[in-house]
Amino acid sequence: MTLETEVVTTIFKDLSFNPEEIQLLVRSFEKLHLPKNSLLLEAGQYVHDQYYVAEGCLRTYYIAPDGKEHTVQFAISDWWISDYTAFFNSSKALMHIECIQEATLYKISKNDMESLYQAIPQLESYFRKKMERSFASFQKRIIANLSQSATKRYLSFIQTYPNIEQNVKNYHIASYLGITTQSLSRIRKELVQE
Amino acid sequence: MTLETEVVTTIFKDLSFNPEEIQLLVRSFEKLHLPKNSLLLEAGQYVHDQYYVAEGCLRTYYIAPDGKEHTVQFAISDWWISDYTAFFNSSKALMHIECIQEATLYKISKNDMESLYQAIPQLESYFRKKMERSFASFQKRIIANLSQSATKRYLSFIQTYPNIEQNVKNYHIASYLGITTQSLSRIRKELVQE
C-alpha cells in the first residue's frame, strides 16, 4: 500500500478529496514506526507535531514535582496523540509520550496542519469536530473524577477501553485513575471476590 | 448601542467582517438578560444553543445520582457557556446552568453556528482555536485534580479566578474543587492561620 492510499483510506476514511488535495495531504504526513518502550516526546521539548495512531498503543503522562506520574491519555488505533497544550501554543511540552505497544504512526506538523486548513476547508471542520468530541470526553472525565469512587472509575475505564488491559501495565491504569497501584490491586481483589 | 455594533465589537472584537457578513452575524444572535438565581438550562432538556457571556456570572453543574452537585465550569465576562457535550451532539443536557450574578448573554443556535461556519470560514478557525484552548485548560484541570491536594487546587482556583470569590458561594467553589464545603472551610482556616 502506498503512503497515498494509506493516508486517505485510514486517517481520513470518512472524507473524500480531489487529486490535488490528495497530493497536498500526502506531502504533509510522514509515516513512522515506534518500538515498544520508546519515548515519542519528552517534557521540555518543543512540540511541533501531532500523531495519528494507525496501530499500537501510546500514553501521554505528566510527571508532577513530587515525581509521581499521571497518565492523561491513552491512544490506540485511530486516535490522535500529542501534548496538545504545547502543540496548540507551539510551546514546550509538559508531558511525556511513551510507546506502550509497538506502533505505526502518521506525523504532521502544526504548520502543515494550518496550511491544510487553508487549502482544504473540510479539514478544518473535521478537526473542529474532533476537538469537540475530545472536549466532551474530557469533561466527562472531570465529572467522573469529581463524582465517582476509584472502583467505579476503574469499572468505567475497562468498559471504555475493553482491550487495553492486556497491553498496559497496572500502574498505567492506576496513574490514569488517580490512585496508587496498591489501591488498584485492592480494588481488583474486591471485585473478583464479589 | 445597536445589537449589530455589540455583536461585532464585543463577541468578535478580534475579527473583521464585511457588511454582508455583519448582517448574517447579527441575524444569528439573540440578546438576553438573566436574573440572578435563574436557570438557563436544566438536565434533560435538548440543547440547541450556546451562549456568550457579555456580563455576569454563570455556572454549569452536574447532579450525580447520589444528589451531589459538581461544578464543571464557571463563565464570566467574555466566556462562552453551554452543556457542550449535549450541544455538540444536539442531545439532552446532563447538566444544569445557573445564573449566579445577573447576566447579559448572546445566544446562538447550533444550526446557525453551522451556517456561519459555511458562510464565514474565519469563524470556523476562530471557534476551532477556542476549542483548542478549552481543551488545553480542561487537560490542565485533569492533571491538577490527579496530582494536587485540595489546598493547592483551592489556591490555584483563586489565582485563576481572582475576582470570582466575591460572587460565588463557598459550596460552588467546593463542588468545583471536588470537596465538601466543610473541607473548604477547614482549608481556608488553615490558610489564614499561616
Add this chain to the structure above:
DNA sequence: CAAAAAAGTTGACCTATGGTAATAAACTAC
C-alpha cells in the same frame, strides 16, 4: 428591622485511599 432561611464554621468520628515495606509473580535476557 425582625424573623426566617440560607450559608458557613466547627467538632467528633469514620472511611477510602496513600505510604512503606516485604513478598510473590511475571517478564527478560543470557
Add this chain to the structure above:
DNA sequence: GTAGTTTATTACCATAGGTCAACTTTTTTG
C-alpha cells in the same frame, strides 16, 4: 531454563477528606 529485573500483591499503619450534627453568621424577605 535460570538469574535477574520489573511488576503486582498483600499487610500494616497513617492521613486527607467525608459524614453527621450542632452552632454561628450572613442574607433574604416581609
